[in-house]
Amino acid sequence: MYLRALVRRIVPSSFHILKLTTAQSSISTKKSLSPYISQCFINVHTTKRMYTQETAQPVMNVDYDYVQQATGNNNVLIVDVREPDEVKEHGKIPNSVNIPLGNITPVLSMSENEFQNTYNRAKPTPNSEIIFYCMIGKRSGKAQQNATELGYKNAKNYVGSWNDWASKQK
Numbered sequence: 001m002y003l004r005a006l007v008r009r010i011v012p013s014s015f016h017i018l019k020l021t022t023a024q025s026s027i028s029t030k031k032s033l034s035p036y037i038s039q040c041f042i043n044v045h046t047t048k049r050m051y052t053q054e055t056a057q058p059v060m061n062v063d064y065d066y067v068q069q070a071t072g073n074n075n076v077l078i079v080d081v082r083e084p085d086e087v088k089e090h091g092k093i094p095n096s097v098n099i100p101l102g103n104i105t106p107v108l109s110m111s112e113n114e115f116q117n118t119y120n121r122a123k124p125t126p127n128s129e130i131i132f133y134c135m136i137g138k139r140s141g142k143a144q145q146n147a148t149e150l151g152y153k154n155a156k157n158y159v160g161s162w163n164d165w166a167s168k169q170k
Helices: 002-010 012-024 030-046 064-070 084-090 101-108 112-119 138-149 161-169
Strands: 076-080 096-098 129-133 154-158
Touching (some): 064 076, 101 138, 129 138, 129 161, 138 154
Parallel strands (some): 076 096
């Protein structure tokens, strides 16, 4: 009994194995159990456990040149996730629409007609390319994550965002 309690405290998973083995065999003394216990410890410590791992979506980042080309492509939706006051103060990338970060999920969940009426653009499909940007790339990364969770497979983040854009436009 003492031996079972000891094994249970040290390696809980081996207790169940030990209990089954002693029930099936006629071993009854502590002395004859010691080879089995050492084998049990070896198996427990050397066995690798397989855990299910979620596969993370690859992070798709874009740079200045990519975004500059995308401004001329009407099939690409460029989304500024800054607040409207920030857009008025600093400016925006041509052909982008302003959807503040807090509104990304509700806006991308809108009906096609509602989106068209609000933004004068067709609502993106799950396979459409969407590029998010903000001031430095942090909020746009969160927006990209939100879009991906909603099923948009081609959501991208402009990492340099407005700061990078403005510095290269001079």
